[in-house]
Amino acid sequence: MKILGIATSPRNGANSQTLVEHILAGAREAGATTELVRLCDLDIQPCTGCNTCITGGECILQDDMAELWEKLAESDAVVFGSPIYWMRLNAQAYPFIDRFYAHLKKPEFSCDLPKGKKLVVALTCGGLGPEVLNPVNEYVKNVFQFLGFVDAGFIWQNQCYQPKDLTKYPDKIREAKMLGQSLVK
Numbered sequence: 416m417k418i419l420g421i422a423t424s425p426r427n428g429a430n431s432q433t434l435v436e437h438i439l440a441g442a443r444e445a446g447a448t449t450e451l452v453r454l455c456d457l458d459i460q461p462c463t464g465c466n467t468c469i470t471g472g473e474c475i476l477q478d479d480m481a482e483l484w485e486k487l488a489e490s491d492a493v494v495f496g497s498p499i500y501w502m503r504l505n506a507q508a509y510p511f512i513d514r515f516y517a518h519l520k521k522p523e524f525s526c527d528l529p530k531g532k533k534l535v536v537a538l539t540c541g542g543l544g545p546e547v548l549n550p551v552n553e554y555v556k557n558v559f560q561f562l563g564f565v566d567a568g569f570i571w572q573n574q575c576y577q578p579k580d581l582t583k584y585p586d587k588i589r590e591a592k593m594l595g596q597s598l599v600k
């Protein structure tokens with residue numbers, strides 16, 4: 416089983432990335448092969464809405480998205496980790512999500528990825544709680560459900576202001592490892 420971690424946070428020691436890494440570690444213990452991609456290491460330009468992908472052409476943007484889409488296609492599960500910025504995902508997450516559009520078959524907007532890949536969402540934030548985090552998880556799940564993914568879990572931790580703050584929550588780290596293991600069963 417191949418599991419792809421996608422971390423959107425731009426900072427070193429990011430809590431959301433660390434949460435993803437613990438999930439991937441649990442999955443590896445259960446026999447999976449894993450890969451972590453940091454969006455800030457890639458060139459993923461925002462969609463310009465040019466509609467070339469609708470009128471029959473390929474996406475005009477030549478960057479790392481094609482390679483990342485291949486990684487998505489080859490994965491059995493994706494662990495998507497993001498910090499909360501202003502009650503939503505951070506800015507780096509949205510160009511990545513918007514660019515799925517060019518990969519949908521037109522005019523029916525269908526996705527030819529095999530159905531049933533698993534998706535875990537991992538979020539970290541400051542003072543917010545489930546009233547904001549649950550809708551953000553629902554949003555990400557809806558986007559990926561459109562691509563044929565199925566919900567395989569949601570994990571979050573607040574009070575993570577400084578890098579490494581997640582280390583103060585060993586129970587959460589254990590939960591993340593178990594979540595990773597559950598992906599492989």
Ligand SMILES: Cc1cc2nc3c(=O)[nH]c(=O)nc-3n(C[C@H](O)[C@H](O)[C@H](O)COP(=O)(O)O)c2cc1C
Pocket residue numbers: 424425426428429430431432497498499500501502503539540541542543575576577578
């Ligand atoms: C621009 C910006 C906006 C933020 N907005 C929120 C917010 O609306 N609610 C919240 O609880 N935390 C907010 N935070 C705090 C981050 O969500 C928190 O520090 C998070 O754990 C960062 O994740 P990371 O360590 O993976 O980068 C914000 C941080 C930044 C830099």
